Amino acid sequence: MRATKAIIHLENLRHNIRLVRRHIGPDKRICMAVKADAYGHGVHRVVQVALSEGVEYFAIATVQEGIDIRTEGVDAPILLLSLPLPEEVPEVIRYGLTPLVTDRLFLQVLEEAAAAQGRRIEVHLKVDTGMGRIGCTPQEALELAAATSASRWLRLAGVCTHFPVADLPDNPFTTAQIRRFAAVVDAIRVQGIDPGLIHAANSGAVLGYPASHFDMVRPGILLYGYYPSQEQPRSLSFLPVMELESRIVFLKRVPKGTPISYGMTYHAERETTIATIPIGYGDGYSRLLSGRGEVLVRGRRYPIVGRICMDQLMVDLGSDSPAELYDRVTLFGPDPEGPDAERIATLIGTIPYEVTCDINKRVPRLYTDREEKPRPTAFPTAPPD
Ligand SMILES: *Cc1c(COP(=O)(O)O)cnc(C)c1O
Numbered sequence: 001m002r003a004t005k006a007i008i009h010l011e012n013l014r015h016n017i018r019l020v021r022r023h024i025g026p027d028k029r030i031c032m033a034v035k036a037d038a039y040g041h042g043v044h045r046v047v048q049v050a051l052s053e054g055v056e057y058f059a060i061a062t063v064q065e066g067i068d069i070r071t072e073g074v075d076a077p078i079l080l081l082s083l084p085l086p087e088e089v090p091e092v093i094r095y096g097l098t099p100l101v102t103d104r105l106f107l108q109v110l111e112e113a114a115a116a117q118g119r120r121i122e123v124h125l126k127v128d129t130g131m132g133r134i135g136c137t138p139q140e141a142l143e144l145a146a147a148t149s150a151s152r153w154l155r156l157a158g159v160c161t162h163f164p165v166a167d168l169p170d171n172p173f174t175t176a177q178i179r180r181f182a183a184v185v186d187a188i189r190v191q192g193i194d195p196g197l198i199h200a201a202n203s204g205a206v207l208g209y210p211a212s213h214f215d216m217v218r219p220g221i222l223l224y225g226y227y228p229s230q231e232q233p234r235s236l237s238f239l240p241v242m243e244l245e246s247r248i249v250f251l252k253r254v255p256k257g258t259p260i261s262y263g264m265t266y267h268a269e270r271e272t273t274i275a276t277i278p279i280g281y282g283d284g285y286s287r288l289l290s291g292r293g294e295v296l297v298r299g300r301r302y303p304i305v306g307r308i309c310m311d312q313l314m315v316d317l318g319s320d321s322p323a324e325l326y327d328r329v330t331l332f333g334p335d336p337e338g339p340d341a342e343r344i345a346t347l348i349g350t351i352p353y354e355v356t357c358d359i360n361k362r363v364p365r366l367y368t369d370r371e372e373k374p375r376p377t378a379f380p381t382a383p384p385d
Contacts, residue, residue: 003247004279006359008041010049010369012239012334016223017053019236020206028213031057031079031199033220035065040284040356041224041242042365044072049369050223051076059218063088066097077157079124083134089113093121098157100126101148102135114153123148124158124196127184129177131162141184142191149193158197158216159185166204166212167229174205178212185214204228207235225334226342226352240340242356243333244285244363248297250276251317251325260314261306266291273317274305277329282310284358285331288348296330296338297323 020030032055033039038046047058047069059079060066066078080099084092086109092099093113101107101123114121125145128135136144141159148156161181166174181200188195198214203222205212221228225240251273254260258268268274277295281287285308293304295315302323305316317323330338332355341352 001364002278003249004283005245005364005366006040007243007245007333008045008365008367009239009241009243009334010045010367012225012241013041013046013049013223014053014369016225016238016241017050017055019238020217020219020222021054023236024206024213024217029057029197029199029216030055031059031216031218032223033059033081033202033218034069035059035061035081035220036357037065039220039224039353040359042367043069045365045367047072047074057216059220060097063091063095063097067091067095070095070097077122079158090117093117093119096121098122098124100124100134100160101144101154102126103140104144104147107144107147107151107154111151111153120153120155122155122157122196124160125156127159127161127181129161129180129184130173131164133162135161138180138184142187145188145193145195146191156193156196158199159188159195160199160218163200163202163205163209163212166202166209167227168204168231169208169233174209174212178209202228204232207232221353224356226340229351230342230346240332240334242341242359243335244279244331244359245333246277246279246329246331248275248323248325248327248329249278251323259306261290262309263307266306268305268316270319272319273321273323275302275315275317275323275329277313277315278311279331280309280311280313283363284360285313286344286348286355286358289344292347293331293344294339296335297321297327299337301338
């Protein structure tokens with residue numbers, strides 16, 4: 001196997017699920033967001049571990065993502081968070097995915113496709129209380145809920161909404177959304193309609209807005225070990241699940257002034273040792289980290305120098321590094337000595353979500369499932385099996 005790999009620490013995923021469970025209490029369900037291949041971690045193993053930890057619902061974005069999970073033998077409800085095209089709806093029904101109802105027109109598309117297959121399907125009503133993305137207005141919700149529950153082919157199994165700024169603590173907009181959403185749910189109940197599972201909370205709301213927990217929460221990023229934003233108090237210790245690592249494949253001593261990589265944007269400032277690592281933007285490790293990123297070798301951080309190439313990057317080890325050829329190099333992960341995906345996100349102006357999602361298919365995923373803390377900082381030279 002090539003030097004560059006993503007080690008997926010399933011024991012950290014278990015830890016994060018248990019932390020969320022303890023935080024929300026035993027009577028709430030967890031719907032785990034596993035879209036985009038479980039935020040880049042590999043959906044199949046993530047779903048299996050989540051099921052074994054009592055997660056009851058999964059949320060994905062595309063019909064194909066839902067099919068991929070269903071055909072692995074997962075019986076749990078799979079919520080389709082994004083809207084499919086009408087021509088994709090027959091597959092939604094065939095694979096027993098749970099779509100969102102957002103308007104009359106789409107309700108009709110769902111109904112006709114369900115009728116055509118003679119299958120009654122579960123749907124969730126999506127109310128837009130302020131995200132501005134998809135969903136009906138709070139004013140339309142009651143009528144749509146009534147139309148759904150009156151349908152022979154649809155069963156209203158849930159009502160949900162989504163928050164744009166739940167990652168900001170004590171934000172009045174989020175509080176107002178929760179109130180608006182609760183009023184919609186009440187109005188549905190008052191009409192004698194069973195709204196099914198009420199859910200709203202993404203990771204930010206799970207942490208900061210207990211009133212948003214309702215029957216079920218929908219965290220993603222927290223379960224992969226990161227806070228949704230810098231603003232949140234770090235009250236719980238989530239552990240990063242993905243560890244991106246590689247090895248040193250070339251070492252050289254260079255004199256002061258030696259140019260390094262494309263564009264020759266960097267010249268050695270003194271005599272130093274330069275290591276070449278076989279990872280680049282072709283693996284989804286952002287080129288924006290050129291001259292900014294850092295890596296961990298033998299418990300120490302070293303800067304990336306010169307431009308990151310498609311398949312390789314260079315690191316300045318300085319003059320006194322104990323690093324040797326074929327040493328393990330950590331690009332990001334749970335080791336507190338080294339960078340994590342949040343640190344990388346900060347360096348290049350994005351969010352940890354994008355950092356883990358971007359690690360692409362060229363990087364093999366290796367799974368560990370030890371019920372223990374992440375590896376100590378002094379790395380052994382040999383990679384894990
Ligand atoms: C992705 C997503 C979530 C999970 O968001 P996190 O910030 O990762 O917790 C929840 N709900 C919806 C609708 C989403 O699209």
